[in-house]
Amino acid sequence: MRFAAIDIGSNTFRLLIAEPSQNKQGVPWKTIHYSYHITRLGEGLHHSGKLSNAGMSRAIQALSEFSSLIQKFDIAPSHTLAAATAAVRESENGMLFRDRVKAETGIDITIFAAELEAATSLNGACSVLKPSTTSDMLLFDIGGGSTEFICTRHGTQQNAISCKLGVVRLVEAHLHSDPPTAEDYRAMINATSEHLEIVESQWTDRQAPEYLVGTAGAVTTLAATELDLFPYDASIINNHRMSKSAFFSLRDHLLALNHQERLQIRTIEAGREDLIIAGIAIIEAIMQRWSYDELITVDAGMLEGVWLKASQSK
Secondary structure, three states, X not given: OOEEEEEEOOOEEEEEEEEEOOOOOOOOEXXXXXXXXXXXXXXXXXXXXXXXXXXXXXXXXHHHHHHHHHHHOOOOHHHEEEEEOXXXXXXXXXXXXXXXXXXXXXXXXXXXXXXXXXXXXXHHHHOOOOHHHHOEEEEEEEOOOOEEEEEEEOOEEEEEEEEOOOHHHHHHHHOXXXXXXXXXXXXXXXXXXXXHHHHHHOOOOOOOOOEEEEEOHHHHHHHHHHHOOOOOOHHHHOOEEEEHHHHHHHHHHHHOOOHHHHHOOOOOOOOOOOHHHHHHHHHHHHHHHOOOOEEEEEOOOHHHHHHHHHXXXX
16 A cells, blocks of 8 residues: 655655555665655745745646656555645745645645644654664754754653744845855854754753754755765665764865855755755754764655655554
């Protein structure tokens, strides 16, 4: 029995078609098809409060392709779950966009509340992380319009916080130069730190968990760049540990490049050449605030959590 999951993010749309795996030792799904598109649906939302016509057009084009693939693999509508996050949730015209998607592609979008988004990301990440890591970790999931922070203690979720902190937001608000100036980068760090203060205030003991785990495109792209992993292989990214010294070395290298020079790095795809700078700023602020010496990476989160939700509801 096959299920389809769509993650409608503020920057990237992703599709996973999979069937439940019989391998009890591996991930709980067997991938039939995976594809994605960088749509930048949330472009301009920070300033206008609305989804732009250009962003919606790119999104409709990507979802039309996804719809064709879902039909090709004969996935029933009842076995398909399309989850929209910050961009659609926060925009004034998000509901109109949802209705337009239904009319033009046949895809029914479910708009996930911030708390549900965070919990879904946690479920997806935990499906591939080592149990020793998930017992006491701070998981963060960087999106285009929001970042989710989830704490686990003794293997149990303690809280899940969604912040209006995303790479598209940061780039539009603070990245004014190419390459970024020290002032641009420091502004992104400072903006992130304001959100981290709020995150920490929600922790009962104000104590950071033992392990720091990151997911989503900014994190996995950095890990792939550190490893020069091309072609990309999620199984190598999952549970990879990046030391603080390796992170800062990579940061210094990428900050010194302009957009076109970053695009010459084979692990950085078009559409991420500017956003990767905001991702680095978010990661640095997190590592510095809570004195983490390494970052564990995982290529599973919202999309995989959505697939688990779709498959477990039947």
